[in-house]
Structure formats: structure tokens, C-alpha cells
Amino acid sequence: MKTRSNTRDIVVVAAxxxxxxxxxxxxxxxxxxxxxxxxxxxxxxxxxxxLPEIFQTDCLLPVMHAQDGQPIALATVYVAPSDRHMLMRNGVIVLSTGPKEKFARPAADPLFGCAAVEYGSRAIGVILTGKLDDGAAGLKAVDACGGFTIVQDPSSCLAPDMPKAALQAVSPDRVVPLEGIAAAIVSALTDDSRKRLSMDEREQIALETKIVLTGR
Incomplete structure (x- = not known):
């Protein structure tokens, strides 16, 4: 995957x-x-x-279920398939049957944590409507590794639990209603602000990601 090193170009979204x-x-x-x-x-x-077929009816970008070993391409939407965690390593997608996280597989935290470790400041994490708190730890990981964080305004959510949990875990870069999320993502791609990295947290996140990867 060719990209400039300072460009934000990996967007992970959970709902x-x-x-x-x-x-x-x-x-x-x-x-x-x-x-x-x-x-x-x-x-x-x-x-x-x-889900890919449903999303493709409205989306102008190609939408597909992620496949294990698939090279990552720009301007493409990858959807986690049933009963698999979606991760990435060395520019390719990795699917895992590792342990469920927050009672879910696929889950947000493994994806977000892996994106944080692999891509650091290039990552953008987005938490949308949903029950319970999956994604909160993952969004904190994205923030700790220098990435950009976006949370849907809980008042615009059918189920505000996930955004509320994310807001308790991290002070996000943007909190916006649903209608503003796409614009916030596009804006974040060229945002050149940089954060102080937490190396201790990064090491812990890397260890947790390794555990999920070994469960393939």
C-alpha cells in the first residue's frame, strides 16, 4: 500500500x-x-x-468482505466477515478466530488496537451507535498511538452506549452528529496535528494484538 508517511489513510469504524x-x-x-x-x-x-451488498447500494466506493491475506487498497471499504476479527499487518488484512472481545467476534477493540500499533498517527478511529462498550479501549489505543479520534454525538444515536463509553475513555478530536461524520473523516485525512505518544500503552496494546493474532 503506497502512501505518504505523514498522511492519515487508515479509517477504522465500529457500530x-x-x-x-x-x-x-x-x-x-x-x-x-x-x-x-x-x-x-x-x-x-x-x-x-x-453487509457489503447493503452498503454498496448507497456507497460509491467498492465495498467487500475482508479476506485473509488480502492486500489493503485505498478508496476501498472492507467489512469484517461473520465470526472473524479483522486485523491488519504489513499492508495486508488478517482474519482471526481469536477469543471474543466484549462478547463479540468480530469486535472493534482488536481492529482499533491493531490499527493503532501498525499505523500510529495514520489511523483514524470512529465510534458509532451501539450497545455496551466495545470500541472504547480501541479508541483509547488509537489516541495513545497518535491517531485521530471521532465519536458520534450520543444524542444522535439509536443506542448511545458505545459513544458514551468512548467519551469516558478518551477526549476525542471530534464529537459530531451522524450527518457530520463523513465530513469529519475527510477533514481528518489532512489534519496535520500530532499528539504525544504513550509508549507504555503502545507496548501493552501490541501485546494484546499479538494474542489475537496468535488465535488465527
């Missing part, structure tokens, strides 16, 4: 209850020449998933 419509709204508003890769986790468990 649960209410996420289907939220994601359709966001993905339909992204430009066709988006200079980033989008990774989406929805809590679907082991149920068969038609």
Missing part, C-alpha cells in the same frame, strides 16, 4: 445497534477518490452477513 443506517449514511457521503482505506466492524456474530 452495533443502529449501525446499519448510520453506516449507510456515512458511506454514501464519502468521495470516490477517498485517499484512505475504510475498515468496518458491525456486531454480527456468526450470522451470515450481507
Amino acid at each position: 452495533s445497534l443502529g449501525g446499519l443506517q448510520a453506516l449507510r449514511t456515512i458511506l454514501s457521503s464519502l468521495p470516490t477518490d477517498l485517499p484512505a482505506s475504510i475498515f468496518v466492524v458491525v456486531h454480527i456474530g456468526a450470522w451470515p452477513s450481507l
Whole structure:
């Protein structure tokens, strides 16, 4: 995957209850020449998933289920398949049957943590509507490793638990209603602000990510 080292170009997005419509709204508003890769986790468990087909009806970018070993391409939306954690390493996607996180597989925390360790300040983490608190620890990891953080305004969520938990875990760069998420993502791609890295947290995140990867 070719990219400038200082460019934010990895976007990880998590949603649960209410996420289907939220994601359709966001993905339909992204430009066709988006200079980033989008990774989406929805809590679907082991149920068969038609999410790529559903999202593709509104989205101008290609949308697909992620495949193990698939090279990461720009201007593409990758959706975590049923019963697999979606991760990335060395420019390719890694699917894992590692332990469930927050009672979910696929889950947000493994994806966000892996993006934080692999891509640091290049990562953008987005938490959307959903129950419970999956994604809060992952968004904290993105922030600790220098990435950009976006949280959907809980008042615009069908289920505000996930955004509220994220807001308790980190002070995000942006808190915006659903209609502003796509614009916030596009704006974050060229945001050149940099954060102080937490190396202790990064090492802990890297260890946790390694455990998930060994569960393949």
C-alpha cells in the first residue's frame, strides 16, 4: 500500500445497534477518490452477513468482505466477515478466530488496537451507535498511538452506549452528529496535528494484538 508517511489513510469504524443506517449514511457521503482505506466492524456474530451488498447500494466506493491475506487498497471499504476479527499487518488484512472481545467476534477493540500499533498517527478511529462498550479501549489505543479520534454525538444515536463509553475513555478530536461524520473523516485525512505518544500503552496494546493474532 503506497502512501505518504505523514498522511492519515487508515479509517477504522465500529457500530452495533443502529449501525446499519448510520453506516449507510456515512458511506454514501464519502468521495470516490477517498485517499484512505475504510475498515468496518458491525456486531454480527456468526450470522451470515450481507453487509457489503447493503452498503454498496448507497456507497460509491467498492465495498467487500475482508479476506485473509488480502492486500489493503485505498478508496476501498472492507467489512469484517461473520465470526472473524479483522486485523491488519504489513499492508495486508488478517482474519482471526481469536477469543471474543466484549462478547463479540468480530469486535472493534482488536481492529482499533491493531490499527493503532501498525499505523500510529495514520489511523483514524470512529465510534458509532451501539450497545455496551466495545470500541472504547480501541479508541483509547488509537489516541495513545497518535491517531485521530471521532465519536458520534450520543444524542444522535439509536443506542448511545458505545459513544458514551468512548467519551469516558478518551477526549476525542471530534464529537459530531451522524450527518457530520463523513465530513469529519475527510477533514481528518489532512489534519496535520500530532499528539504525544504513550509508549507504555503502545507496548501493552501490541501485546494484546499479538494474542489475537496468535488465535488465527
